[in-house]
Amino acid sequence: MAIGFDFGTANCSVAQVIGEQVKTIPLVGDELYIPSTLCAPTRESISEYLFRCLNISPLTDSGENLLRRAIRMNDEEGLVLRPDDVLFGNQALDFYLDDPKHVYYVKSPKSFLGTMGLRDMQLSFFEDLVCAMMGNIKQRAELALDKPITETVIGRPVNYHGRGGEESNKQAIEIMQRAAQRAGFKHVEFQFEPVAAGLDYEATLTSNKNVLVVDIGGGTSDCSLIQMGPEWIGKSQRNETLLSHTGAAVGGNDFDIAIAFKRFMSEFGLGSHQLSGLPQPIPQFWNCIAINDVEAQRKFYTMENLKQLMTLTKSAQHPEQLGRLIHVHRGTLGHSIVRAAEKTKIALGDQAHYSAEIDLLAEVLNIDVSYEQMETAIADTVDKIKRLVLDAIAHAQVTPDVVFITGGSARSPIVRQAIKDILPNIEIVSGNYFGSVTAGLARWANTCFK
Structure with missing residues (x-):
């Protein structure tokens, strides 16, 4: 049996085609989406969980080394892993x-897969993270359907997060491929996420059109300009209809991080000065909330950085503000701050003001944010998305008949207006912001695995 699998930065979902209809498979009760998050007692628990609880073994020497190291460290800690610990x-x-x-927590491992310069053990760890999440979703889907799932089409962005270009993409796909194989999928294909979303929209067309698909997800934004319509529905060879693709590692997470940095971090000392008159170093305020940047997070949460934060606090003109960064470090609270920014973004989608609440354990901060302030905070990110749209049209040298926007972050009225500003005379339509990619992947799986 084949499914479409949207392994998203923000959420994951799966679907199948029954007859002519796409059916999204419930994963948690009646819920169709599961956030792309994982937690465990320790970092090392993930590898041992796969081996002991799911009977999933590594495929590479570095994976074997990682597993042995994880078992040794957990044994030294006296940790006996149970299936419900992850x-x-x-x-x-x-x-x-x-x-x-006291919890190891990961959000959006997809954001890390294209990071270059990682050691083999780090790559194996990312593979284990993805495998654990894929295995969990596969088990839930099989339970809902009461039958095994062996084939899948997995969505992928045009470009993964990383500075290595095609090398980053190649690395990410290899990690995803091995993780899916270990999770139990016997046959795996990949499809660009904007193309998948377009395939779902194509099913509604009664005439052929040039469609610009703009997919704004949690970690990436992608555009595909595609010839679509009844002439091509159900065909497995579509290369001549794919006119251009553009993509960048910019999306909803970047909106959240920008809001946190530009609206919240002043309460932590951003823009303040030391007693000497020198400004506080900006990386301290950025690294703690850059949850999609492996190196930034590593730098912030080292013991050496904690010592530096203590030194900065002692020499600060506003030590009470810098002291909050120490609470962030000790409590591993960066994700909590970005989560508060995400709630702010969602609330300001339909109201003019919002009071964000940030729990630092030692105190609770309440920060007022207006719609205009959010718009200013995310302006640079929105400009990057606008450039992707313009580049896709320029590369195709074709003017679209319609723009189809999808992805969770495409719900933002700011994003929709930005696209309208640069394409004022072209119709903009949308479908299921969260489900179009999944549905299109299911349609493509039905085509690939007939």
């Missing part, structure tokens, strides 16, 4: 928010 989705988020200091 949680996913909202369960993982709730458990982390309840006790962030």
